[in-house]
Amino acid sequence: TRLFVVTGQEQGGDLAAEEIARALAATESGFVLGVATGSSPESTWRALAARKPPVDLSAVRAFALDEYWDLPADHPESYKEVIHRQITRPLGLNPQLVRVPGDDGKDLRAAQRYEQAIRAAGGIDLQVLGIGRNGHIGFNEPGSSLDSRCRVTQLSEETRKANSRFFATVEDVPAYCITQGIGTITEARRLLLLAYGPEKAQALAAALEGPVTSAVPASALQLHPDLTVVADESAASQL
Numbered sequence: 586t587r588l589f590v591v592t593g594q595e596q597g598g599d600l601a602a603e604e605i606a607r608a609l610a611a612t613e614s615g616f617v618l619g620v621a622t623g624s625s626p627e628s629t630w631r632a633l634a635a636r637k638p639p640v641d642l643s644a645v646r647a648f649a650l651d652e653y654w655d656l657p658a659d660h661p662e663s664y665k666e667v668i669h670r671q672i673t674r675p676l677g678l679n680p681q682l683v684r685v686p687g688d689d690g691k692d693l694r695a696a697q698r699y700e701q702a703i704r705a706a707g708g709i710d711l712q713v714l715g716i717g718r719n720g721h722i723g724f725n726e727p728g729s730s731l732d733s734r735c736r737v738t739q740l741s742e743e744t745r746k747a748n749s750r751f752f753a754t755v756e757d758v759p760a761y762c763i764t765q766g767i768g769t770i771t772e773a774r775r776l777l778l779l780a781y782g783p784e785k786a787q788a789l790a791a792a793l794e795g796p797v798t799s800a801v802p803a804s805a806l807q808l809h810p811d812l813t814v815v816a817d818e819s820a821a822s823q824l
């Protein structure tokens with residue numbers, strides 16, 4: 586594991602954008618980027634969009650980590666929309682190459698089709714990740730099997746509360762989601778985990794230095810051979 590402790594999100598974003606640009610340049614053809622929503626990756630997307638000379642992402646295929654299940658796809662807070670606003674448009678990705686779980690129909694086979702689509706693309710070259718305050722990755726809440734696959738599952742009350750900042754009330758936060766599993770995520774060839782702020786300190790320490798346990802989904806990342814962690818001083822304070 587490589588750990589970079591940065592002064593703040595802006596510096597973290599620059600560093601993470603550099604990692605992505607380098608991975609892209611090192612991949613012969615058909616780069617596949619795992620994209621993530623949430624506040625943590627925002628400075629990374631901004632830094633990537635601002636790079637000079639510009640990074641050409643027009644041929645990159647992208648797969649999102651997760652999506653709300655019980656929310657219309659055109660809702661402004663659906664991850665499909667968030668990804669379009671924060672990633673696809675500013676970074677010049679081809680919208681047809683950007684996939685979000687459940688975007689081809691929210692039926693019983695949606696999760697399985699998403700797994701197949703990732704596999705058909707050759708797997709994810711680099712997956713960007715945030716971490717939840719309870720140690721979740723994607724929407725794999727504590728208790729998720731460490732070799733779980735893409736599936737429809739439930740959000741914890743804690744996560745609904747944390748995400749209620751994007752909705753009028755906590756009751757408006759969807760209760761169900763579709764997410765890549767922990768097994769799916771850890772199959773990516775490179776992982777880039779971003780953590781900022783004191784509220785992530787405990788989760789980050791448990792993830793990187795605690796036992797590998799489904800009680801802390803992000804602890805599965807420890808076992809990955811190519812994990813880069815970018816954290817600010819407050820998030821890294823319990824390491």
Ligand code: GLP
Nearest residue numbers: 623624625651715716717723724
């Ligand atoms: C959300 C997302 C995760 C994200 C996490 C942290 O619930 N499903 O993919 O990493 O919470 O979000 P943030 O970076 O905004 O703290």
